[in-house]
Amino acid sequence: MASPPWQYHEPEHPGPDFDAVAPSYDHNMQKFRDIQGEIEEILSFLQLQIDDTVLEMGTGTGEFALAAARRCAQVFAIDISPGMLDLARNKAQERGVDNIRFLSGGFLTYRHRDKPPDAIVSQIALHHLPDFWKQIALLNMAGMLRPGGRLCLRDIVYSFDPQGYEREIERFIVSTGERAGPGFAQSMTRHINKEFSTMDWIMRGLIERAGLLIEKEDHKEGFLGLYLCRKV
Ligand SMILES: C[S@@+](CC[C@H](N)C(=O)[O-])C[C@H]1O[C@@H](n2cnc3c(N)ncnc32)[C@H](O)[C@@H]1O
Known part of the structure; x- marks a missing residue:
């Protein structure tokens, strides 16, 4: 069925x-993020059981999905980019992981036809939607989860004081450049200029209004937010 003309595309x-x-995503990301540390942080919150199912939205190159697949029965790895999905699928084949279903879909369009997942994870992806559509995405994810299920959301979320925003933004761009090189500083500049990262208090409200209880929240450098939540 065609989407209505007002639907965010x-x-x-x-x-x-x-x-x-x-093809260059993992190499570039590793300069800036502790990918394995982030995965462990989420897995330690989720405490997956061997018969659990996990859904990852915006899986990208699939590193989290691959790690989760070793700890649970089934992972659904969703993304709108065919290139990212192909790369993640190839990695799964190379690593002999056969319990991940890689599916094309978005926060707003994916419909889960299997049993409700025990956990949903999304990292560095929700900021692709403007705030109203973030709310719809969170409602969709909360709707899919089983009661008591967990949602982990990591994203670029602004927790610095907006009164001093110029200084905070410049400081962050310089520090990403020092860590990951000028190309990465440029992509962060572009992110702040064009993408839909929002403020921490807005994100908190969006999560709570989707019927999720935030059990733990962490913010790094004023720019990276992590929300560990449970469906109430
Ligand atoms: C910055 S990457 C993050 C990938 C991975 N989760 C990570 O932590 O490295 C963002 C991913 O979200 C996907 N994406 C963007 N908009 C999306 C949407 N509306 N629904 C699902 N995935 C989306 C992109 O295709 C991309 O693979």
Whole structure:
């Protein structure tokens, strides 16, 4: 069925062309993020059981999905970028992981036809939607989860004081440049200029209004937010 004309069209998000950046994505991200540390942090919150199912929205190159697949029965790895999905699928094959279903879909369009997942994870992806559509995405994810299920959301979320925003933004861009090189500083500049990262108090409200209880929240450098939540 065709979407109504007012529906946010997910593939037209203002972020990079993920099909094009897929081959270099892991290499570049690792300069800036502790990917394994982030995965462990989420897995330790989830405490997955062997018969659990996990859904990841905006899976990208699939590192989290691959790690979760070793700890549970089934992972559903969803993304709108065919290039990212192909790369993640190839990794799964190379690593002999056969309990991940890689599916094309978006926060707003994916419909889960299996039993409700025990956990949903999304990292560095929700900011591709403007705030109203973030709310709809969170309602969709909360609707899919089983009662008592957990949602982990990590994203670029602004927790600095907006009174001093110029200084905070400049400081962050310089520090990402020092850690990950000028290309990464440039992509962060573009992110702040064009993408839909929002403020921590707005994100908290969006999560709570989706019927999720925030059990733990963590903010780093004023720019990276982590929300560990439970469906009430
Ligand atoms: C910055 S990458 C993050 C990938 C991975 N989760 C990580 O932590 O490295 C963002 C991913 O979200 C996907 N994405 C963007 N908009 C989306 C949407 N509306 N629904 C689902 N995935 C989306 C992109 O295709 C891309 O793979």
